[in-house]
Amino acid sequence: xxxxxxxxxxxxxxxxxxxxxxxxxxxxxxxxxxxxxxxxxxxxxxxxxxxxxxxxxxxxxxxxxxxxxxxxxxxxxxxxxxxxxxxxxxxxxxxxxxxxxxxxxxxxxxxxxxxxxxxxxxxxxxxxxxxxxxxxxxxxxxxxxxxxxxxxxxxxxxxxxxxxxxxxxxxxxxxxxxxxxxxxxxxxxxxxxxxxxxxxxxxxxxxxxxxxxxxxxxxxxxxxxxxxxxxxxxxxxxxxxxxxxxxxxxxxxxxxxxxxxxxxxxxxxxxxxxxxxxxxxxxxxxxxxxxxxxxxxxxxxxxxxxxxxxxxxxxxxxxxxxxxxxxxxxxxxxxxxxxxxxxxxxxxxxxxxxxxxxxxxxxxxxxxxxxxxxxxxxxxxxxxxxxxxxxxxxxxxxxxxxxxxxxxxxxxxxxxxxxxxxxxx
Ligand code: HEM
Numbered sequence: 001x002x003x004x005x006x007x008x009x010x011x012x013x014x015x016x017x018x019x020x021x022x023x024x025x026x027x028x029x030x031x032x033x034x035x036x037x038x039x040x041x042x043x044x045x046x047x048x049x050x051x052x053x054x055x056x057x058x059x060x061x062x063x064x065x066x067x068x069x070x071x072x073x074x075x076x077x078x079x080x081x082x083x084x085x086x087x088x089x090x091x092x093x094x095x096x097x098x099x100x101x102x103x104x105x106x107x108x109x110x111x112x113x114x115x116x117x118x119x120x121x122x123x124x125x126x127x128x129x130x131x132x133x134x135x136x137x138x139x140x141x142x143x144x145x146x147x148x149x150x151x152x153x154x155x156x157x158x159x160x161x162x163x164x165x166x167x168x169x170x171x172x173x174x175x176x177x178x179x180x181x182x183x184x185x186x187x188x189x190x191x192x193x194x195x196x197x198x199x200x201x202x203x204x205x206x207x208x209x210x211x212x213x214x215x216x217x218x219x220x221x222x223x224x225x226x227x228x229x230x231x232x233x234x235x236x237x238x239x240x241x242x243x244x245x246x247x248x249x250x251x252x253x254x255x256x257x258x259x260x261x262x263x264x265x266x267x268x269x270x271x272x273x274x275x276x277x278x279x280x281x282x283x284x285x286x287x288x289x290x291x292x293x294x295x296x297x298x299x300x301x302x303x304x305x306x307x308x309x310x311x312x313x314x315x316x317x318x319x320x321x322x323x324x325x326x327x328x329x330x331x332x333x334x335x336x337x338x339x340x341x342x343x344x345x346x347x348x349x350x351x352x353x354x355x356x357x358x359x360x361x362x363x364x365x366x367x368x369x370x371x372x373x374x375x376x377x378x379x380x381x382x383x384x385x386x387x388x389x390x391x392x393x394x395x396x397x398x399x400x401x402x403x404x405x406x407x408x409x410x411x412x413x414x415x416x417x418x419x420x421x422x423x424x425x
Pocket of ligand 1: 120258259263307308379
């Protein structure tokens with residue numbers, strides 16, 4: 001399959017689907033079905049909701065009843081009112097599935113102030129401008145090594161050979177994790193985010209056992225570092241901060257999962273999505289090759305285009321009027337970033353992938369407000385270096401997506417398990 005065929009298949013499917021979605025009773029629309037994300041068919045549902053029912057009550061879903069917030073401005077309003085819209089695990093947490101992906105652990109992304117603020121501060125030095133400058137040469141050298149080892153002229157899975165490898169190496173550096181065991185981090189990330197019945201783990205018991213192994217492994221690292229001089233890695237930062245040094249095992253595991261998933265799946269899926277976006281938009285790929293400086297503005301556009309986290313959830317602590325509807329105390333409120341990033345009221349020509357947008361950071365992929373992504377600049381840096389190095393090695397548009405990508409079955413993580421490509425250098 002070549003690049004052009006990709007586009008034909010996409011638009012044929014889209015036409016039929018739009019008619020079907022527009023004919024559905026509004027009340028039947030449930031955008032939480034993970035199959036919509038696996039088949040990449042969620043777009044027309046969001047389009048209709050944004051147009052006709054932007055604050056939509058879904059009374060029945062596999063995750064129970066919830067409000068679907070699909071417009072950019074409404075999501076900003078929810079994010080800004082964190083005193084009403086709680087992230088706290090005790091109220092339900094931050095994913096549509098109760099208890100933070102069903103894990104039932106505590107982590108600072110799923111806490112309200114003041115505890116959230118103190119714990120966030122403990123790990124923030126990791127992404128200070130000085131630390132990012134320190135990491136830059138490591139990231140560049142690793143990107144070069146991985147890219148130059150790729151098999152030219154053969155079909156291979158970009159997810160496996162590039163995206164996973166690069167983000168896992170990054171994560172191992174952030175934790176100062178034993179290098180030879182780094183693929184354990186990839187596995188723990190997958191186990192933490194996968195829904196039951198998707199083949200990643202057989203039973204909930206197996207999932208618990210694997211995450212207990214994660215906790216045991218990191219506890220050993222913690223015990224070594226807590227008595228040593230403070231170091232620049234995330235474990236040492238948590239072990240030496242007043243806000244995090246007395247965490248119980250459940251909270252330690254939760255924060256580990258947050259940092260593993262935050263630093264891994266999101267950036268990884270944008271790296272995979274980047275080759276697809278450029279293949280689906282060959283004019284933009286050519287424009288990039290003609291002017292490699294555009295990597296700078298392309299990176300935030302890629303993050304908007306991919307929206308690696310489709311949604312985040314809050315729980316209302318009081319009744320609240322939003323878009324003419326009353327959200328009641330205790331209701332589950334789901335912010336669909338994947339929809340807001342295609343909202344024409346907030347973003348000009350949102351359906352187009354444009355690598356030289358005037359305001360490319362006008363997206364909501366990193367969230368907003370007190371929980372806005374801590375790692376945003378690090379994610380951008382990794383993507384920027386990856387593409388700078390790709391263009392040095394292959395200055396023409398020669399990375400070709402040669403088959404249909406396989407997407408993740410999840411209403412939270414928007415990503416890929418397979419991206420078959422060939423480098424036609
Ligand atoms: C393209 C890549 C990334 C995307 C799209 C992304 C997205 C997000 C989103 C949507 C949130 C929640 C925002 C909210 O609730 O308002 C978040 C929070 C967070 N992210 Fe990221 N992230 C990315 C990369 C990273 C990286 C590389 C790291 C770590 C090194 C990281 C660490 C975190 C942490 C610790 C939080 C919790 C912040 C808090 O609650 O205060 N993320 N991210």
